[in-house]
Amino acid sequence: MDQMREREQRLATQASAALKAIARRPDIKGYIEHNPSSYALLQRAAARYVTGEERSQALEVANQLIDYGYAISLEYIGENTLSVAACQQAQQELIGLILEMGQQRVRGRVSFDLSHIGLLVDRELALRHLLELGELSQRYTIELFISMEESAKTESILEIYRQAVAIYPLIGITLQAQLNRTSSDALDMLAKDTRVRIVKGAYEEPDTIALSRSAELDQRYEELFELAVQRGCHISIATHDEALITRLLQYDSKEAASVELELLYGIRPELCVKLREQGYPVRIYLTYGQEWYLYLCHRIAEYPPNLFQALVDIVGGEREAPVLQYHVT
Template sequence: MKNTINREQQLAIDAATALKAIARRPDIKMQVEHQPQLYALLQRAAARYVTGEQRANALEVAELLHGEGYAVSLEYIGENTVSRADCQQAAAELMGVLTDLGEQGIGGRVSFDLSHIGLLVDNELALQHVLQLGELSQMYGIELFISMEESAKTAAILAIYRQAVALYPLIGITLQAHLHRTWEDASRLLAQDIRVRFVKGAYEEPDTLALSRSAELDDRYVQLFELAVERGCRISLATYDELLIDRLLLYSWEGAASVELELLYGIRPELAVQLREQSYPVRVYLTYGQEWYLYLCHRIAEYPPNLYQALIDVVGGQEQAPVMQYRLMKPH
């Protein structure tokens, strides 16, 4: 029995690793993009997790969810951009998102990867773009959140964050619980009203740098949460691990400036509804853009059984728009 359990677990791990490797292969991505029929089929599967390719798609979903009482976070998908012009285009698009959210009264949050707006080109370019976004976010009162990427980028990301948040306090930072360095980073960064999002960590890292998915990782996540509460932070708990969420709900949130649960669009919508019905603050993380291929691969890789759902979506399409699964039974 022991060998059977280990083999099943290993198959899941190997499947996730293979899917992440596929996501990073530009030759496969190019094949998908240049075969219209294959592109259209995979786009059906991506529609469960991505609101669409255009900003208008994301704004429409954001408005619907806002009307149901959810907070929202929007991300224009993209990372590891190596062209200065493409970085400038991405920054301009994010500014458009901020403006539209503000002018349409939706509010919410805009999230992004620093490598999408200049980190791989020039740290100063990335900082310049963050400051431009920060000024606009301050004008509209909309949070701006820097996502976390591979561990090799962590020091640069945190350095840019520190410079930016000193000028624009509506800027938040994401911390990955699985990295061994994160406790020290959190101890230095977290303070009253600091905006922080905790994630387990989606990137493959060596054991010398990070924990694998385990009870120890869950313990560290909880410890980081407790530290943030003690420091009076504004906290987003970004996980759809229901066992971990149940554990977090047992702790007192008193002392924190605010606490919310953040769930990815299309992942466990019934859990989002359940939490909102119980009056917990829930934020739904919405993505849009043409770079959905990598995002789809990661959603399947983090939970390989999602591959079955992707096959169903590809073959039969979806019976209803994913956003409709977020409707509540009672008003809030």
């Protein structure tokens, strides 16, 4: 029995790595995007995790979740943009999102990757775009949150964040517990009222610079959380690991400016309901846009059994809208 469990774990790890590799294959992505049949089928699977391709769809789901008592975070999906024109298009969409949220008085957070708005084209372009978003979001008191990307980008992301947050304090940063450097980064960066999202980390990284999924990784996550509490930060616990969440919620967190749970739309909605019913503040992370392929692959890779759910969603008939699973009865 132990050998069977070890084999299943090994296969799950291999499947996760394979799915992450597939996600980064431009030839596979291109084939799917230009093949109407495969695109439509995979779009059915993506609908569990992505609110839609249009901003209006994301805002509709966001407003429904707010009515259910959740906080929300919105992301226009995209990363690794390689042309100035594409970066400017992404920037205009984020500006439109902030304006619409502000005008509709939708209280929430806007999240994005810096590589979507210029990091890989020109670091100064990314900074200019971030400062523009910071000025606009401050007008409407909307938080901006910078997502974390592959380790090769970490130093640039943190440098741009430091420059921008010194001007616009409503900008938050994501820290990946899996990276060995993160403990040092946290010691340097976390101060009173810093807005920080702590994640385990979704990217395949060499074991020389990062931890794999393990008890050691969970321990590091707890240490980062404890440091953020002691420093008086606004903290988003961004994990679906219920055992880890349970341990973190047992901490004395009164020194923190605030603590919330942040979970991805479509992942563990029953856990979101449970936490909300227990009185904890829960934020749902919503995505929208046409670049959903990579996002879908990552959601499946994080938990390979989600592949079975994807198959059910592809071949199944009509199903209940995912947002309805978040209703607290």
